[in-house]
Structures are given as C-alpha cells and as structure tokens.
Amino acid sequence: MNKHYNIIVVGAGHAGIEAALAAARIFGRRNDKKRVLLLTGDLKTIAHMSCNPAIGGLAKGHLVREIDALGGEMGVAADLTGIQFRRLNMSKGPAVRATRCQSDRNSYMKHMREVLSKAPLLDVKEGLVDEILVKEGKILGVKLQSGAEVISDKVIVSTGTFLNGLLHFGMDHIEGGRIDDFTSKGLSKSLMSLGFQLGRLKTGTCPRLKSKMINFSVMNRQDGDKEMPNFSFRGVGHPLPQLPCFMTYTNGETHEIIKAALGRSPLFSGKIQGTGPRYCPSIEDKIFRFADKTRHQLFIEPEGLDIDEVYVNGLSTSLPKDVQIEMVRTISGLENAEIARWGYAVEYDYAPPTQLYATLETKLIKGLYHAGQINGTSGYEEAAAQGLMVGINAARSLIDEEPIILSRSQAYIGVLIDDLVTKGTNEPYRMFTSRAEYRLILREDNADMRLSELGHKIGLLDDEQYERFSEKKSTIEEYLSELRKNRRKRTNQRTNEPTHEVKEAVDIEIKYEGYIKMQTDHLERLKRLEQLKLPLDFDYDLVNGLSNEVRAKLKEIRPSTLAQASNISGITPAAVSILMVYLKSGRRDSA
C-alpha cells in the first residue's frame, strides 16, 4: 500500500467494487497515472452476497442492465456465474419484464476478485478504516485501525451494513456487520464527529440448510428458462451448468411455533432499534401481519455448484436458534433438514442520503462520497448502481470533467439517486418499477439505447462493445423506419434478416408509441425543470411568496436543479412555479 492515492474506496462490497473499477478504468483509458485504492476488512469476503444468492428481479434487473449498458461489471459477473436464469412477468408488458438469476456464490466472488486484480491502476488491500481525515472541510485521507494513514484526493465510503453492526440471534446479539465478520465502530464515530447525522436500520437474512437432508421430491421444481436471458449486452454467455430451484410452503404448524416464540424475537420485543424493510419482512413479521394467510411461499435456492447448501428464500428471521430449527422441520420437504447457517437480523448505522448531492458527494466534506447500503438502500443492485455513479463522478472530478447525473427519465439509476438525495429514506430503500414515472420508457430491453452512448463517452464502455452497440442501434433505426414507411409489409426484402433482438426491440417501440406520446408533455416539463439550475448558494429568502416550510426544505436539501426541487416532499407545484418565474426573470423583483 502506498501512502498516497487519488481515490480510496472503503469497503469492497457491491458498491465499492463498481466504484473502484469504474474509476480505475476511466483513468486507465486515458493512460493516466492516477491510482485507486480499494480497502476491505477481509480480502476473503470481497463481493460477498450477504443474503440471497441471486441477482436481479423486478426493477433490480433493470438496474443491472443499466449498469452494464454504462460499462459496469455486475451484469457480466452475473451472466458468467449464474446457475439459473429466468425472465419474470413474461405474461405482462415489456416494461415490467425483468431478468433474474441464481448465482454460484463462490464463483461470483472469484470472478470479481480476478477482475479487480487485473484492473490497471487499482490496488486492493486489506485494512479497516477507523477515521476519515479531513482538513478545512476538504477530504485528506483515511486512518486505518493499524494507525497507518493514507492520503487521498477523494474517499468513497461504501461500508454496507458494517457501521456499528449488531447481529441478532433471538435475544442474543453479537457485534458484526455480517455473520462471521467484523464490524466497524470507529468509522461511525468519525462520521458523527464530522457532523454527519446517522440513523439505524435493520435487515434480516434467511437460514441456510444442508442440501443433503432435504426431500426435494415433495416440492415444486422450478427450472430456469430454456432460452436463458442475458444481463449483459456483451454476450458473454452462461458457461456454468444450470440448477433448479424448489418451492414449498409454511403451514399452520410452522405458524404456531412462530407465534409462540414472538416474545423471543428481537423485532417484537423492541430490542432492535432500527427500521426494517416493509417489503422484505421477516417470517415472524409475515405471520403477524397476514394472520389469516394459511401458508407462505418459500423458495429453496441452491447456493452454488460445489456448495452443498441451499438458501431458504422467504424465511428471513431473527428468532432464536431453537425456534429456527423447530419451525424449519415443520415445513414440507424439510422435516430432516439441518441448519448450515442460522438466520439472523443485522442492525446497522446508515447516513441519511439527504446529506448528499446528486453526485453522491457529501455536502459537509468536499471530496467525500457515500455509496451503497450506507445510504439506506437494500439490495446488491441498488448498491452497485450507486457505486458505479460514484466511481464515475469521483474520477471525473479529478480529470476536470462535469459530473454525470442521470435523469429520472433516463434510467432507474437516476430515479434511485434522485429519490435518495432528494426525499431521503427512513427504511431500507428498494427499487420498484412503480417508483419510476417513466416506467414505460425505462425498459430492460432499451437500457443500452438509453445509456451506452454515454458509457462510451465517459470512457467506460470499451470500443468493441460500443461497435456492437452502434451497429445494433442503426439496425433498429433502419428497420423501424422501413416498417413505418411500409406499414403493412412486415416481411421485408432486406439483405440481412434482423436478429430476434432487433425485431423484438422494434416491436416494442411501435407498441409503446402511443403511450410514450402521452408521457411526452410530462417529459418536456421535466426536461425544462432539469435545465433550470439552482446555484448551491442560492438565497431562498429573496424569493417572494414561498412559505416558511418550503424555504426550510429548500435550504436543507439545496437542490441543484428545479427538477430536483420539485421532488422534495412538501414542495408544492405552486412553489415550483414561483421559483421558475423568479429564475427566469433574473431576480429583478427583489426590490
């Protein structure tokens, strides 16, 4: 480890990896001499999937495809290490179809380790960061637990659930950010001393069972799709053998056991302070809230090709160990199951993301960025998306380029970051398609059309991939215009028969035209609002007609555009109109 780097990334989880790779690759393509350091508390757990060994799903799959379209790594990793691939919502429209895969946990980690080691200008080192070093409101570097100091121009904190992490097994708890893993206490203290507000969140994981003792024959088998969908646009293929999942259910007996033990659940006894995710409730939560449901669905997911363990998706819990084994054994097919890893709840510090700009740079300390679960998100995909943008923006700020801020009309990544920094979150934030106003436009199938041009421009998408993209794009445009001209002639006399991918893309474009036109007014307005910039030191007191509440909110969030302002909760459209008039009139009314 050197004493000086240009960018330090703290934490090698899904966010940290994308950040480090993005920055290193951007520097690499310019033959820059800038260097990136990726620090992890434990080299063995880089890219570890803390709970579900799966990538994608509704809205999450969308994020992964966007990451890939921009030149990030997650899509490739998922394709290369996936052991089951499916497309969800196939009976529904293209905007809400999503790709999902089960991953071989170890292969995924191995792939990421290799990619990281191959990346130029990137050092991956083990070391726990205890303190953020700051000088006069600007980042200076980090101090490790060992006492060593490393100086850097930019620091990205992507520590996941490791800030003051507490693991709960029933009423027992131990310190840790993840099972068998350390926790970081100094870093929380350091952030607070710098003036950051911290909150507390929680999330749970499901128990893992030994595959040997499971009776799969009584369960419903779920295979992947015969035609395996891809996350990545680069066509890396799916080299690993495929495995099925299995479906089973809890039953009345299971529920009785859980009900009897609710008092010993840290959730219900109020022992856990943090707020949990509403839509990923623990099994005890589900029993309590949906009392009249006689059974809950469970998915038995393979952890990997050489791992003799399965993950019981849907059984997230922090009940005591004896309750866990008892309840598992009431489930059909799991009567003789043995626990390989207990389910547990983890409680951790997070830094409310309204303390960040849309670039994910903190407002308090120049050059300090936060990405991933520390911002209150849940999910590997949400973390990776933030990591990618942070890596890009931190790098660009060092090469004198404008930051990239994606619009809500451009990508789910844009929706994600805008929601976080503008509205904040009090519970683990998960992406849903319903969060996107422009859901019909932000589809999995057109992620490259929306973002690859940009990915190439910023230097992340390599030339080869860009070539393929450009060709696909022009083929689609040609085909589309041909069809529009000869509306009836779907069979054409082109020399090259367009690929299935192209045909599908065009099909969708045409089908959605009417709906997209409907959204055009909205879109136009959004674009206008995005172009109206609000300087950081804008004096809201000078604007007549704003309520005190609105003023306070604007001063707190300091939105960078009028579009962001309009998304702040409590900012009325009337207030936006007033700001618009004020900005356009060039402040001539403040007599």
Next chain:
Amino acid sequence: MGDNTITAISTPPGVGAIGVVRISGPEAKDILKRVWTSSHISVDKCVTHRMYYGNIVDNIIENVGKPQVIDNVLAVFMEAPNSYTGENLVEIHCHAGAYLTERILNLIINAGARPAEPGEFTKRAYLNNRMDLLQCEAVADVIGASSERSLKLAQEQLSGRLSDEIAKIKTALKEIKASVEATIDFPEEDIEMINQCGIKEKIESIRFETDKLSSTYSEGRLLREGVKVVIVGKPNVGKSSLMNLLLGSERVIVHDTPGTTRDVIEEHALIGGISFMLIDTAGIHDSVCEIEKMGIIKTRLKLSEADLTIVVLDAASGVDKKDEDVLSETKNIPRIVIVNKSDKGLNVADLKFDLKTSAATGDGIDNLKEMMTGFVTKKHKSEAGDSIITRQRHKNSLEKISVSLELATKSIENKESAEFVACHLQNAMDSLGELTGEITSDDVLNEIFSKFCIGK
C-alpha cells in the same frame, strides 16, 4: 430580507364606518410596532387573536415635524400558523375615511410592507396549505354570491365539502393503483391477477361517481353565475308586464304602442333563492325603423348567450306569422312557451305551450317561477346533500378523469398488461390533483387569483 410582508386595504374603497387594513408576513409584528402604539400595552405583550385599542402614529419627521396621531384604531395580531394566510397577520380596524385609510396604508408601506396584489392573501393561504384551490375559489364565490343558493353552494365548497369528496375518490383510486402495482412488482407472490379481484368493477364505480359529479356542472354553473333568461315575443304581447311581475317592481316602461322597449333591459331577480338575469327585448320583427333594427340585432345577440328563453305569445289573438318567426328562432334554445293575456281568452289552436299566464291578474306567475327554478334544479338527478361543481375548470378535470378511467377499463378488457392500466390510473390521479391544486400550473393560478380583489 426580501419584501415578503404584504399589506392592503381589505374593505371596499370609499367612505364607511370601519375600514380594515391587513398586514401579512414575517415582519407583520415589527411593522405594527412602527405604526401603532397603545397607552396600556406594548405590542410584544399583546396576546394573539385579541383586539387592542390604540393609535396609528405617523413617526416620519419629514412628514409632520413631530409624531402625529392619525387615527384611533383597534389592532389585532394573529400568530402564524393560525391566521387566514398561515403567516403572521395583523389587522387594523380604523375609521373608513377615503383619505384616512389610504394614509394609514402608506404609513404601513413606509414601515416595510409591500402593496399586495389581487388575491395575494388568499394565494398565501393556498401556498401555506391553509386552503386548497377549491376552497380559494369558494372564497371568491362567497364574496360574489348574489343569491341564497349560490351563497350556500359557496359556503359548502369553502367548508371543504367538495374537497372531501375529491379526497375520497383519490383514496379509492390510490388503493386500486396500489393493487395493480403489486401485481407488477411482486410477480413471485401469489397475488391475484387484475381480472380476478374486481378491479374493473371498482374503476367503473369510481367513474360513475366522477361522471355524476361532472354532470352537476350544468346546475352548479347556473347557481353560481345566475341564469340568463331572455324574454322574447312579438311586440305588445306583455313581455315587459311579465318581467315587472317577476321582478316585483315597476322597472320597465309599459305602453300600448308596439316597439316601446327600444333598449334591451336587464334586471336581476331573485327567484327561489336563485339568481336570474332577466333580459327584456325588443321584438323580433321586420322594421324599417333604424332604432328598432338595432334593437332586433341586440335581441339576437342576447339569445345566442341565453341559458333559457321565455317565449311570450298573446293567448287571445292567436298565432300569427310573427309568432312563428319567434318560435322557429328559439327552437334550439331551452325555452318556456307562455301564452299571456289569458284573461282575455284562449285562441291558440294546436300550439304546444307550457303555461297560461295573465300579467294583468297575476295568474300563472307562481307557476312560471316554479318552472324557472325547476329549469335549474332538474338538470340532473342529484340527491340532497350531493356536492355540486361550479366552474368550467372543474368540469374539464372531471372529464379528463372519466376518459382516463375509461381507457383503464378498456385496457383491462383487452387484457393489456398491468403497467398500462397503471398509466391510465396515474393520469386520472393527476387530473384529480389539478382540481384541488396539488398539481397546478402558473396560468391556472394566475387565472384564479387575479380575479380576486386587492385586499382579499
């Protein structure tokens, strides 16, 4: 600090017993201190919402040499957010002399307030979430009410009745949309598909409600704006006499010579608590007299703007060509056909008429009044207690909602994917937001608030 505290005279201009000057904004209290003193209490000690007796003092030495008492007034300070505007609000109740009130206003402006624009106080109430847009409109309607029923309607809207109904529709729509969204974002849960959980029926039921509300506009508009009633008929059938009876006063000149009513005469009548604008016209007939020709052009113009027309014929003298001309000119307008002078006989063959009257005896006038109010209230089947909408803006939004809901229903029938249904539902909810002002645009706001008086 920006000029955020506004002031205006809130009472009508001119002379009166009491004038009210309002000051609203963060500086209201400080400004009060600069212009008002009381011998028995200081402004800081004043309790909120309480009136205190004191003096307006002109402290500006250039004006008067030494501090001069301008007026004895009552002043009240209302602390935010419990005031009309939701800001700190001061009211000064002074003697309403034309010069005096202006002088007091100028003192306040010198002390740091800015003259308010039309409707600006109410606009601030809206911006500070004290009232929604529907209630703001109702304020204007209460002030402008010219009849019992329009006042009642305005008060109901001001109390939030219509807003509550809109809120109910919004909640219902939100629930449906949430169900639809759940089927999209949670494909692995066993959530029933749209077709099974009666979503289509729920949407149709909401659409029924919004259409019903929308249909109240025809009545609501008339109640609020008043009914324009044009009285037509050939000369000398007794139009003016009838009008006088409806007005209950002798406003119109009545002579035996045809063509007496040269001008179009408009008078406001209150009948059954509803405001009617009665428009008496010159007859429609060929005339060589220039003045009469002008009158006839005016009549035709009024007819084109009329909500209702009363066609008057002479019962005794039968139906002639001129009558037929009148009848054919009015056949596409809602009308009441009256045969007047029924005391002198009935000689109209097989003419279909609505009412027999005699302006001379007063016979049939009460029936006429009933028919006129019935014209307004029978426009749609509303039960007592239904909300009524009164503005074109409301109707436009409700129509948009109806279209969106219809599209949503069609989407479901065509088995289109859930995200399309959700899209239409979102559009419906946006249109709902336009009604209460949650979603609005500059032009709509300007349109509404510019019609207020200054000081409101």
